[in-house]
Amino acid sequence: MVFASLFGERLRAFVRDPRFGAVLDVAGPGYRIGERERDGLVINHYRHEEGSTYQRLGWHTDSLRDLFYLEKPRRYLNVGFYLDDSPLSKGGVRLIPSSHRQGLFEMMTRKAYFLDHRPDPDEYALEAAAGDLTIHDGRIWHRVAQATATGDASQRRVMYLPLMSGPLKEKHEGSPTPLYFRLKRLAGY
Ligand SMILES: O=C(O)CCC(=O)C(=O)O
Ligand SMILES: [Fe+2]
Known part of the structure; x- marks a missing residue:
């Protein structure tokens, strides 16, 4: 569910909570909450x-979408909010440590986007509890x-809520569905 905070008062108030100031401080100078950027507040x-x-x-990688916008991927952070416990028995996030430092070529070719589900020998399994907050580089x-x-x-x-910096490109009601959603659909989602 994308742009979830635009559909109701409670989530709208949630993303405007002043306590996010502390999270933005962690991101670095010049970061803002991308309520209308990328896919806004996403609920999985x-x-x-x-x-x-x-x-x-x-x-x-979440930054694949930058390429679809013909932009060079720039650092953006995704803040995750766990609504449920996420022990290993629920599967959950697996990530390749430090792979956000790769070049553009690796970002495009290291794996087959969305089609490849195979475990990687270097992957790290992220376990979390309800109420936990995570931050990952796109x-x-x-x-x-x-x-x-x-x-x-x-x-x-x-x-997930995107923290953005740099040029502001907001989505609106008439924005077209981004191509990467069609790619995901082709991959069976
Ligand atoms: O469900 C998750 O924790 C991660 C989902 C994800 O990677 C995504 O929606 O891009
Ligand atoms: Fe992702």
Whole structure:
């Protein structure tokens, strides 16, 4: 669910909470909350059970979208809010440490975007508890592994909010669907 904070008061108030000032300080000077940039506040909801269409997410970098906008990937950070506990039995985020420092070529070719779900020997498994906040660089390679648990025990809900700096390019009601969503659809999401 993208741009979630634009659809209701509670999430709108959440992203405007002054306490985000501390998170922006961590990001560095000049960062802002991208409520209308990239995909805004995104809510991901995974369940591992018959009929669920969202059980895992293949290898990707979030900065791929910059290339679709014909922009050179610039540093942007994604803040994650865990709404559920995320132990290993729920699958969860796997990332390749330091891969955000790679060059553009590696960012485009290291893995087959969204299609490749295979574990990587260098991957790190991120475990989290409900209420935890994570921050990752948009250029890092990551995936979401499928849960081994099923049904309610596999439910994993996480919200992501982009922290942006540099030129402001806001989306509006008439903005076209970005191509990378079509790529994701082609990959089966
Ligand atoms: O579900 C997660 O924790 C990560 C999702 C993700 O990487 C994405 O939506 O780009
Ligand atoms: Fe991602």
